[in-house]
Amino acid sequence: MPRADLVVYNIGELVTFKGGPTARPRPGEAGILRGAAVAIRGSRVVEVGPSSLLRSRYTALEWLDAEGRLATPGLVDMHTHPLFAGSREDEFEAKLSGVSYGEILARGGGIYRTIKATRAASREELLGLLLERLYRMLWGGTTIVEAKTGYALKPRVEVEHLRIISEAARLTPQLVVPTLLAHVPPREGDREAYIEEFRGAIRAAARQGLARYFDVFCDRGAFTPVESRILLEEAWRAGLRLRMHADQLEYLGCSRLAAELRLDSVDHLEVMPPENARVLAEAGSTAGLLPTSIMAMMQAERPPIKAIREAGVPIALGSDYNPNNMTPLVQTALQVAPYILGLTPLEALAAATVNAAASLGLAGIAGRVVPGFRADLVVWDAENYRWLGYEWGYNMALHVVAAGRPALVDGRPVLRPPQR
Ligand SMILES: [Zn+2]
Incomplete structure (x- = not known):
């Protein structure tokens, strides 16, 4: 037997x-x-x-x-930012009371506040917070989770954060896919010098086997397509696989660049022109859609689902868990995807399992x-x-x-x- x-x-x-x-x-x-x-x-x-x-x-x-x-x-969460300290619940209230994100930023809030809190936290604290979040995800059915850095800002410290992610990965039964993220440039200082320094971090992360993916936030207020290309090409040369935050706030041509470089996953796409769906299909990229992020951003735009479907681009879902979107479960994204994106129940399930695994380069094993x-x-x-x-x-x-x-x-x- x-x-x-x-x-x-x-x-x-x-x-x-x-x-x-x-x-x-x-x-x-x-x-x-x-x-x-x-x-x-x-x-x-x-x-x-x-x-x-x-x-x-x-x-x-x-x-x-x-x-x-x-x-x-098991559910596969293909897009998360789980390594941070601090919280921003007061900004949630302020936004709903009519304060704009620009004002919140000017008051020292938003992402730069999380960066400050994360820098102030000890390595042990960060590891503890990350483990707590990973287990919460696990109990909600998430058995594979992509985890991005991005709240260190200093490129050298982003690499240290990858080390915390790999330590956490040893302490959970989940498969954790580590991603080095170029999230936002510093508010002051020389952008070119920052990009140079980040290229060094990309090489270091690849050399030490700490990252599987490199991701860049290509959008208004983050990196331009020209800067994104420099970073993505460096990561490609270093042997990392590629994904991108694209076309969330304003269309700058980021999804076009993603298709040209044949990225595994192109995520957000709330303001992508419908005609770009065809180029994504030709590039073999997955569309990573994040319905709870649309809710957290209180955003009116939606990814062009009809065009994405008709072009034959596989859709994946992620939680986009981050301090501005505190939904740790990709199960929640799966549950609201029919309402926010118009996905059928089976489309949503495929997007949170088999297609999400493919978007992480795991199509042959998970x-x-x-x-x-x-x-x-x-x-x-x-x-x-x-x-x-x-x-x-x-x-x-x-x-x-x-x-x-x-x-x-x-x-x-x-x-x-x-x-x-
Ligand atoms: Zn994100």
Whole structure:
């Protein structure tokens, strides 16, 4: 009898996405199985099949009864800024009382305030905050998470922040994808000298194996397309993979540049001209959409979904967790995507699993429930995938398995941040 460490059985509906990343998720092609089970050995899936068959075939250390519920791949959050100290809840109130972001910045608020608070925090504090956030994400079904730096400002310290991210990654069962982010230039001083210094940080991060991705915020108030190109080309030469914050506030040509450089993921796109969807499709890029960021920014513009769909650009979803958008769960993005972006429930689910994994260069190892892939699984408090977004506003993850280990069972955390 084959042995397994864990068998999740009695799954009413299992969405496997076995066909891989997709620009047009359809129920007939999503690899949906009924009455299924998943056998896991170590951190990998070894078999997916009928529940009755796997129950009689395997001896297992642990059995998890899904009681006829929906199971999907673990959620993949492809865009987060989780390493920061301090908070800005007073600015949230001020914004809603009519104070503009420009005024908030002039008062020393906004991103530069977070940078100040983050610089004042000790390395231990930052690591503790990051771990707390990663585990909260885990209990909400996030089994893979991209984590950006960006609140150090000093390029040398951004590299130190990557070290904190890799330390946290060793203390969670999640797969953490570290990204070096060029977030904003300093308010004063020589921009050219700053870019030069950042190029040095890119090389150092790549040399030390601390980052998998490089990301740049290309927009009004951040880096220009010319500056972004210099940084992206440096990162490409250094061997890092590339992603970009583009076309969030004002169209400066950033998504065009992203397509020209064939970036893995181009994120935000709230003000992208619809005709650029075709260039993104030709470049093979993923559109990273961030519905909770649109809410936090109280923004009226929406990414051109119709054009993105018609061009065949795969859509991925991220939480964009940051001090101005305190939604740690990509599950929340999945739940509101139908309302904010008009995604169908299956489009939203593919965007938060298989397509998000592809946007992180993980298409061949994660984001689907198939043999050989990472054993990341969520059993939902729902009967079928249409409930995701139909019902929302609470954590609907009932059981979470990350790299073969149960992290949440019956809605209760069984894995917690290590006491340090
Ligand atoms: Zn972001």
